[in-house]
Amino acid sequence: MNKEIVDRRGLLAWAGLAALTGSLPAHAEDAPKAGPARPPLERVATDAPLGKVLDGKELKLSDYEGKVVVVNFWASWCGYCREEFPYLDKLQRAAADRLQVVSVNTEERDVFRKLSRALAEHVQLTLAYDPGKACQETFKAPGSLPYTVVLRRDRSVAGIKTGWGESSLKGLVDMVNAAITAA
Template sequence: MNEALHRRGLLACAGLAALGAARADDEAAAKPARPPLERVAPDASLGRQLDGSEPRLSDYEGRVVVVSFWATWCPYCREEFPYLDALQRAGRDRLQVVSVNTEERDVFRKVARLLSEQVKLTLTYDPAKASRKAFEAPGSLPYSVILHRDRSVAGIKTGWGEGSLKNLVATVNAALAADAA
């Protein structure tokens, strides 16, 4: 008898979960799909640096640019960080990696002070959320946008894992090769 009640309870939970998934699908279908990001304005904000300066995308004219959004509380962001720095070091003057911290100024200040002497990439934070808006950053992290020199989007990477790392490197290499031709 107890087993039968347990089974009914599991079936009821499965039914509710399916109903919830169907409702979520209906709601998603009812919302118009946002077109994918295709280009970013050259004057797009890249946040604010520790010294108060506010770099713009146009500051990196002639380079492929990777803009990565991250937070210290995100373990995947922390795992990705050394790879982004390695990309910057390998790309030298043909590539610019900008890491935009999504946290408050005090958190950014502490982290930037620790990292600024260790990494070659540009560290910023986004107090007005202007960068997040310009690059259509979702709430999930890490999120990176790879841009060709003409500021068209070469690719977007969300999440973390071996596959996403290979995708990021392949997209950056393809953008560098295409822009060199």
């Protein structure tokens, strides 16, 4: 897509946000402050929830023992999530013996069911949904999408990626490669 069009869309999104909130801050330090900061995500428990798959089975991080795990939060209405999806599937296909990508849909079960059935024969990554938001809480998902956490085999966090773009794609690939090659 033409970079100028993408930039223009970004500006329009900011303009729409400004219309809803009244104005845009002139500088980052003028922006409203969020509530108390949560401690950074450094490690995830082996039995951490990863949501449910289409047949209702609950996934746990321990299901992927010995593999690097990429947990990606997404929604069908998120354009950036849809752009990112093929790249996540390529990662899964390229390193299936050492890597597991779990894409956690944040929408309700009926939406997930339709999406999962439509995508199942086209992707190799694991599709899950998070009805009780336990996975989102465990991985400290901020609510903005897409949000991706890369875990090393020992379940320490190799990196976190928020948003989407060419630089974030390269960052994601670098994080995954570093986690796979780590001892």
